[in-house]
Amino acid sequence: MSLFKVLHYPHVLLRKKGTPIANFSEEFRVFLKNFIATMYEFDGGGLAAPQVGISKRFFVVDFKAVFESDRFENEENNFKVFDKNNKEIPATFPMVFVNPELIKMSNSVKVNWEGCLSFPNAESHDTERFLNVEIHAQNEFGEKFSVKSSHLYASVCFQHENDHLDGIMLPDKWNKKSFFDEDIIADIKEFENDPKERKRMKKLKVIDAHKLKFDFL
Numbered sequence: 001m002s003l004f005k006v007l008h009y010p011h012v013l014l015r016k017k018g019t020p021i022a023n024f025s026e027e028f029r030v031f032l033k034n035f036i037a038t039m040y041e042f043d044g045g046g047l048a049a050p051q052v053g054i055s056k057r058f059f060v061v062d063f064k065a066v067f068e069s070d071r072f073e074n075e076e077n078n079f080k081v082f083d084k085n086n087k088e089i090p091a092t093f094p095m096v097f098v099n100p101e102l103i104k105m106s107n108s109v110k111v112n113w114e115g116c117l118s119f120p121n122a123e124s125h126d127t128e129r130f131l132n133v134e135i136h137a138q139n140e141f142g143e144k145f146s147v148k149s150s151h152l153y154a155s156v157c158f159q160h161e162n163d164h165l166d167g168i169m170l171p172d173k174w175n176k177k178s179f180f181d182e183d184i185i186a187d188i189k190e191f192e193n194d195p196k197e198r199k200r201m202k203k204l205k206v207i208d209a210h211k212l213k214f215d216f217l
């Protein structure tokens with residue numbers, strides 16, 4: 001298993017728009033295994049390809065812990081998964097979304113707890129999101145499926161990860177008057193330069209995914 005280096009703001013590759021995946025190769029699925037391991041290693045609820053410098057349209061999520069916690073009560077029927085024939089299937093995690101499309105969003109909400117692995121140590125500000133989301137995507141084999149979510153955490157996560165695929169990040173969603181870009185970058189630098197973090201990163205031996213060649217790029 002390899003772990004990939006998660007790029008931190010303001011890395012230029014975080015701004016690059018992803019292009020669709022056309023080649024659902026074995027190499028892609030091996031990549032996804034490492035990509036998912038990277039999400040777990042850094043305790044993310046989701047991770048999008050541009051965050052490791054891969055300008056393609058896919059992300060992974062795992063809501064299991066959140067669904068089981070009290071903070072975001074998983075009311076019945078507020079997270080439904082459907083196969084390509086529109087037949088409801090059980091939700092299993094981690095869940096891979098390739099070439100996703102958010103097709104329906106409604107019921108605007110404001111949240112102030114949104115985090116991002118590309119913004120370690122940065123404070124969070126209000127973001128405007130939608131509570132109800134319908135997302136259509138393909139799995140790691142290219143099979144179509146869809147999700148209907150009215151679960152706040154899951155819906156916010158989908159919008160957040162989908163934004164990454166278009167190079168959109170948290171500060172773009174924040175009130176411009178509520179923060180200074182330099183402060184965010186300083187907080188991130190402070191995190192990166194912390195001796196404990198440096199030691200940890202050295203031990204993890206993370207790989208720069210964007211410096212490698214893959215057949216699905």
Ligand SMILES: [Zn+2]
Nearest residue numbers: 115116117118
């Ligand atoms: Zn993020």
